[in-house]
Amino acid sequence: MDLGIRGRKALLSGASRGLGKACAFALAREGVDLTIVARTRETLEQTATEIAQATGVKVTPVVGDITTKAGRSAAVAACPEPDILLNNADGPKPGDFRDWSRDDWIAALDAMMLSPIEMMRLTVDGMMARGFGRILNIVSRSVKIPQHELGLSNGARSGLVGFAGGLARQTVARNVTINNLLPGIFDSDAQHQHIRGMLEPGGKTFDEIWRERAAANPAKRYGKPAELGAYCAFLCSEHAGFITGQNLLVDGGSYPGTY
Numbered sequence: 001m002d003l004g005i006r007g008r009k010a011l012l013s014g015a016s017r018g019l020g021k022a023c024a025f026a027l028a029r030e031g032v033d034l035t036i037v038a039r040t041r042e043t044l045e046q047t048a049t050e051i052a053q054a055t056g057v058k059v060t061p062v063v064g065d066i067t068t069k070a071g072r073s074a075a076v077a078a079c080p081e082p083d084i085l086l087n088n089a090d091g092p093k094p095g096d097f098r099d100w101s102r103d104d105w106i107a108a109l110d111a112m113m114l115s116p117i118e119m120m121r122l123t124v125d126g127m128m129a130r131g132f133g134r135i136l137n138i139v140s141r142s143v144k145i146p147q148h149e150l151g152l153s154n155g156a157r158s159g160l161v162g163f164a165g166g167l168a169r170q171t172v173a174r175n176v177t178i179n180n181l182l183p184g185i186f187d188s189d190a191q192h193q194h195i196r197g198m199l200e201p202g203g204k205t206f207d208e209i210w211r212e213r214a215a216a217n218p219a220k221r222y223g224k225p226a227e228l229g230a231y232c233a234f235l236c237s238e239h240a241g242f243i244t245g246q247n248l249l250v251d252g253g254s255y256p257g258t259y
Contacts, residue, residue: 083127168244177240
């Protein structure tokens with residue numbers, strides 16, 4: 001299928017590795033020029049070179065922290081008129097809410113709610129004026145299946161989902177859609193970090209937890225980042241203009257509900 005987005009421009013945060021990188025690759029293979037933003041220069045520049053050499057598109061790396069005004073300004077300066085915006089951020093480490101301070105909560109909100117909202121504010125009006133826009137937020141299945149150890153993520157990401165649902169109904173008439181991807185367990189850096197945060201002295205090993213999580217999924221495996229990337233590319237396509245305000249699970253069937 002021709003997705004109809006060749007020559008479009010995408011601005012992606014958190015795209016130097018993991019699921020964000022998979023989305024960047026999928027868009028690049030469709031001929032979309034990329035601006036990718038991340039904090040670690042070496043990883044970011046390596047990813048930019050890898051994608052450009054593999055696909056032939058223009059890839060502009062921007063080193064910056066998207067949770068800061070300076071980082072967001074640098075991102076928008078590098079790609080002032082994006083057709084596609086991908087918001088993606090690592091979640092905080094698992095823990096007990098009794099141990100979290102106000103600063104921990106504010107940091108979580110900055111990373112997983114407020115910064116994505118600000119990136120939308122900086123780009124959505126231009127998208128509507130040009131008559132095309134696709135905004136995707138990578139959140140987590142935890143907004144539908146709260147995990148007790150992920151309280152910071154449960155709260156902050158749910159706030160983003162609620163905001164995006166309201167904005168999506170205001171933009172779709174101008175061919176600008178806003179959707180949220182809710183990944184389950186994926187074979188990614190974030191999943192490794194999550195499990196390492198669950199390890200306790202004398203408890204289960206990393207390998208034991210890794211295998212148990214795969215076995216508990218109806219698909220009996222972890223998702224491949226490229227699978228989520230392909231879903232992202234379709235939702236950014238010209239064919240997806242009637243899909244908006246949705247929270248789209250990509251979880252191997254682990255969500256147990258009908259709706």
